[in-house]
Amino acid sequence: MLTERMHKALNDQLQAEFFSAYLYLAMAAYFEDQGLVGMANWMTVQFREEQLHGLKFYRYIAERGGRVELEAIGKPQRDWPSPLAAFEAALAHERMISGRINALADLSISEKDHATHAMLQWFISEQVEEEANVVALVGKLRMVGAQGPGLFMIDREMGARAFADPGRGG
Numbered sequence: 117m118l119t120e121r122m123h124k125a126l127n128d129q130l131q132a133e134f135f136s137a138y139l140y141l142a143m144a145a146y147f148e149d150q151g152l153v154g155m156a157n158w159m160t161v162q163f164r165e166e167q168l169h170g171l172k173f174y175r176y177i178a179e180r181g182g183r184v185e186l187e188a189i190g191k192p193q194r195d196w197p198s199p200l201a202a203f204e205a206a207l208a209h210e211r212m213i214s215g216r217i218n219a220l221a222d223l224s225i226s227e228k229d230h231a232t233h234a235m236l237q238w239f240i241s242e243q244v245e246e247e248a249n250v251v252a253l254v255g256k257l258r259m260v261g262a263q264g265p266g267l268f269m270i271d272r273e274m275g276a277r278a279f280a281d282p283g284r285g286g
């Protein structure tokens with residue numbers, strides 16, 4: 117059984133993952149509007165990955181006998197001043213999520229919940245990857261500047277990202 121505190125914290129993280137999905141879909145819509153279809157594709161893949169993260173928490177809470185509570189998801193930001201600003205916002209968001217995952221891991225230790233601690237290891241590694249991917253993109257965008265052929269080359273590259281569906285349960 118999950119402790120009440122752990123249950124609530126996992127349920128809150130489920131909501132945060134679905135908010136992440138929603139935020140990245142908002143960024144996809146922004147890029148569509150800018151004619152940057154590769155970046156829109158990249159963000160749509162990100163949207164699907166975040167839904168899987170949310171589902172991982174859903175499944176884990178259910179496996180531990182907890183009741184999943186779906187809370188309201190806030191309205192994400194609609195516009196960004198530039199593609200670079202959007203990716204900087206994505207990076208800040210992922211760093212915030214990493215902080216939350218670390219706080220969950222701290223809580224699992226203080227609650228002596230070894231199973232939750234083990235489950236969170238996947239997310240800890242995933243956050244390292246998430247941050248590294250966005251750091252690399254921010255670096256590229258800073259290098260090419262706000263417009264020009266460099267931006268379109270990056271956009272074309274980002275169009276190649278495909279969603280890898282891990283199947284049931286994520």
Ligand code: MG
Binds near residue numbers: 133136166169213
């Ligand atoms: Mg996530």
